[in-house]
Amino acid sequence: MSDTAHMERAGRRRAAVLGSPIAHSLSPVLHRAAYRELGLVDWSYDRFEVDEAALPGFFERLDDTWAGLSLTMPLKRAVIPLLDEISETATSVEAVNTVVFTEDGRRVGDNTDIPGMVAALRERGIEQVDTAAILGAGATASSALAALARICTGEVVAYVRSEARAAEMRQWGERLEVEVSMADWADAAEALNFPLVVATTPAGTxxxxxxxxxxxxxxxxxxxxxxxxxxxxxxxxxxxxxVISGFDLLVHQAVLQVEQMTGCPSVSSTAMRRALRLNEKG
Structure with a gap:
């Protein structure tokens, strides 16, 4: 960061991740590692247990020391009415995982999960696929579909458990302008033959x-x-x-969050990955 940029952000040294539950979040590990690497010694990053009902009150208590917030479930949609502006990416899936507080006091929302997915795939040399399969149809599946809209040139097949979920995925496909077809979860073994499989289901599924x-x-x-x-x-x-993991997504979406919150371009993921490994051993 340039001296000028650092001075401009000097009064905005706080950031945090909000959600419920939140104790498991690795965001503090990632963001703090990035701050150390960038030399942002006056910056702090915490986590707060906040549900949908408590979110407006949390925002009201924020002062001008705050640079930004990371949001996890169940706040990614609940936060939208509290914002002054949201990016086209966040609008496309009606989900915000990043809030940046600008110098003039505006609250700007973005979604770094989608470009984070694309970056994680590109890191493994996956720039483009002809077709892909998605396992599941929840909130993460819509972000996966938005990411595939950027790299998949053909059809995406979603394997789902219910017609209600299938209807939701069809709507997301239309909205994101992705060719989506539905398949029954009972036939999910077929998905494993696709050139790219994105699993978005809960543990054990x-x-x-x-x-x-x-x-x-x-x-x-x-x-x-x-x-x-x-x-x-x-x-x-x-x-x-x-194999691309949730760790890869976690790191890449956090890199983008740090860049937006601090104003530091080209944040490296190396320190973040090292911090994750140390956290696992600890």
Missing amino acids: TDALARVVPEKPAALFDVLYDPWPTELAARWSMTGGA
Whole structure:
């Protein structure tokens, strides 16, 4: 950061992650590591247990020392009415995971999960795919679909458990202008043959699929990081397939958050990954 930029941000030294539950969040590990690497000795990053009902009151208590907030469930949509502006990316999935407080006091929301997914895939050499499969149809699946809109040139097949979920994914497909077709979860083994599989389901949901991983799988993006590896990811890796984890997504979306909150461009992920490894050992 330039001396001028540092002076401009000198009074804005606080940031935090909000959500409920929040005790498990690794965001403080990542952001604090980035601050140390950037020499931002006066910056702090904390976590607060905040649910939807408490969110407006939390915002009211913020002063001008705050630079930004990271948001996890269940706040990614609840925060939108409290903001002055949200980015096109966040609007596309109606979900904000990043709030930046500008010098003139405005609250600006963005979604770094989507470009974070794209960055995590590109880091593994996946720049473009002809088709892809998504396992699941929850909130994370909509972000995955938005990420695939940037790299998938053909059809995306979503494997879902209910017609209600299928209807939601069709709506997201139309909104994001992605060609999406639905398949029943009972046929999810078929998804494992796609050039890219994005698993967005809760822990344990894909364990049974580990038994039917093909001999030469392509790429699996499993957005979970706790527990890790999942049974599917472990088997996938053992058979030689490429595996992108929730840790990769966590780091890349955090890099973008730090850049936005601090004004420091080109934040390196190296220190963040090192901090994660040390945290695991600790």
